[in-house]
Amino acid sequence: MGIKVYGSMVSIATLRVLLCLAEKDLVFELINVDLASGEHKRPHILARNPFGQIPAFEDDDIKLFESRAISQYISRTYASKGVDLTSNDPKKATVESVWMEVESQKLEPAAMKLIWELCMKPLLFGQNSDDAVVSVEKKKLESVLDVYEARLSESKYLGGDSFSLADMHTVPTIKFLMDTQMKQVFDARPCVSAWVADIMSRPACVKGHWVSVVRLLGVGLILGAFRCGDGPEHPPPPPRSSPSGLTSLSNTHNYTYICIYKGAHPQTLGSSTPHSLLVKVLSLYLYVYRISN
Amino acid sequence: MGIKVYGSMVSIATLRVLLCLAEKDLVFELINVDLASGEHKRPHILARNPFGQIPAFEDDDIKLFESRAISQYISRTYASKGVDLTSNDPKKATVESVWMEVESQKLEPAAMKLIWELCMKPLLFGQNSDDAVVSVEKKKLESVLDVYEARLSESKYLGGDSFSLADMHTVPTIKFLMDTQMKQVFDARPCVSAWVADIMSRPACVKGHWVSVVRLLGVGLILGAFRCGDGPEHPPPPPRSSPSGLTSLSNTHNYTYICIYKGAHPQTLGSSTPHSLLVKVLSLYLYVYRISN
Numbered sequence: 001m002g003i004k005v006y007g008s009m010v011s012i013a014t015l016r017v018l019l020c021l022a023e024k025d026l027v028f029e030l031i032n033v034d035l036a037s038g039e040h041k042r043p044h045i046l047a048r049n050p051f052g053q054i055p056a057f058e059d060d061d062i063k064l065f066e067s068r069a070i071s072q073y074i075s076r077t078y079a080s081k082g083v084d085l086t087s088n089d090p091k092k093a094t095v096e097s098v099w100m101e102v103e104s105q106k107l108e109p110a111a112m113k114l115i116w117e118l119c120m121k122p123l124l125f126g127q128n129s130d131d132a133v134v135s136v137e138k139k140k141l142e143s144v145l146d147v148y149e150a151r152l153s154e155s156k157y158l159g160g161d162s163f164s165l166a167d168m169h170t171v172p173t174i175k176f177l178m179d180t181q182m183k184q185v186f187d188a189r190p191c192v193s194a195w196v197a198d199i200m201s202r203p204a205c206v207k208g209h210w211v212s213v214v215r216l217l218g219v220g221l222i223l224g225a226f227r228c229g230d231g232p233e234h235p236p237p238p239p240r241s242s243p244s245g246l247t248s249l250s251n252t253h254n255y256t257y258i259c260i261y262k263g264a265h266p267q268t269l270g271s272s273t274p275h276s277l278l279v280k281v282l283s284l285y286l287y288v289y290r291i292s293n
Numbered sequence: 294m295g296i297k298v299y300g301s302m303v304s305i306a307t308l309r310v311l312l313c314l315a316e317k318d319l320v321f322e323l324i325n326v327d328l329a330s331g332e333h334k335r336p337h338i339l340a341r342n343p344f345g346q347i348p349a350f351e352d353d354d355i356k357l358f359e360s361r362a363i364s365q366y367i368s369r370t371y372a373s374k375g376v377d378l379t380s381n382d383p384k385k386a387t388v389e390s391v392w393m394e395v396e397s398q399k400l401e402p403a404a405m406k407l408i409w410e411l412c413m414k415p416l417l418f419g420q421n422s423d424d425a426v427v428s429v430e431k432k433k434l435e436s437v438l439d440v441y442e443a444r445l446s447e448s449k450y451l452g453g454d455s456f457s458l459a460d461m462h463t464v465p466t467i468k469f470l471m472d473t474q475m476k477q478v479f480d481a482r483p484c485v486s487a488w489v490a491d492i493m494s495r496p497a498c499v500k501g502h503w504v505s506v507v508r509l510l511g512v513g514l515i516l517g518a519f520r521c522g523d524g525p526e527h528p529p530p531p532p533r534s535s536p537s538g539l540t541s542l543s544n545t546h547n548y549t550y551i552c553i554y555k556g557a558h559p560q561t562l563g564s565s566t567p568h569s570l571l572v573k574v575l576s577l578y579l580y581v582y583r584i585s586n
Contacts, residue, residue: 105397151343
């Protein structure tokens, strides 16, 4: 029993939930859903998320889907654990909810199209970005960040003086965008830029929770080492007996590992994609580790 | 002071807020924002909604935007008024929040594209619908409604046994779609169909709150007569001294009227659009009233 997340480290919505669990310092189990083989459309996932998407979430008898509803549940249910992510003051909570809606309705639509064009298409599927789409969506992103800039010129965080779900919900998408040409759109706005630096340097984002160091050592990749308990700051080596292909190694020393062995999933990772490009996209939140055979 | 909504009766997001206020039986003032003249991009609206969109909402010193954040504020702040729209039980509230996310993330994206293609483009702008877009979005709508059908086969409302914001947020978009060829997509699903009939027949949707009767009498149109207080079930005639063009007549006998005089805004209403078609789209929530000169 306990908290289980059915998801994938390459899913922004899953990462939103994992980040929330890390902020609340909660122990959880990540059950990897193999998107490449269409596992998310199989009955055991459809029973947990009727749209056949990830994440799906379980906390004993509570079964939820939709990442933002899950993070709100976690924040409310585990109010006394970890970092406060929702204000107890009704007025402040109302302002936070406005900016949660802004992330959902304004930031994400533009950001997801840009992430698809600039990350997923070229790096995972070996396709060219559509410059026209990028141009249109970049303008939308600029408009949204103009509003963020004005807001962040008057308060440290989107919801007010404290970090909240309104900020946290933006982290996975911004993490992706900051490793693309869109970084300049953030950098051009001083208050946004300072805020991004702040929220990306939180303990839940670094120090082993969400390992962002990448080294490609030529033998194997570990797609994410996510601390889900009181493990050490740096993750220990993963088990050596893992099967080839995409696999969830689940909890070892309180870290969840997901491994992709070199060439195991060429159709997903794009076997023709240069490793340097793969590293670029993976470097957002992946940890590369030598696996000796 | 009191509650003020800056919006338009042709804005789905505005209607979501007005419907919430009607469910809570609250007195409010609707200040019409003239979309046709770009009033939503002027400083007095930008100061209330930094995206230059509607609605914007004020309740004394509380100033909000984003319709779903506004409805949650209204529901929480006026919990003792009108209909309960949010459960007090945390588990039930969590389930409601999942289905609020489903509306926001799944239903609305497909619905808004269909409403644009099937209502706005042909009826307000005299443009042809793009059949390819309609076909793609119809499939998405069908997939979403398959999930709704399964959900509504096990509970009367989306959030559980009681009507909640999860249902209410869907009403404005469904009201539009039910007057298009998409009605068959709803009708083909018995549980969805019964649920739509139920939520559309609520007092806040009919009986003068949200007048859906349309008669085109050839002299003038009233775009919406929205009861904002304890007025009679049927709205009284609007003032006769209204200026031509789109105008907010604000509160008369506790009704808010918005009038469009025949031909006053041909660029908005599509002067070449047959009246029968105009009636079709307006019939969703408009009341036509003879205005003698």
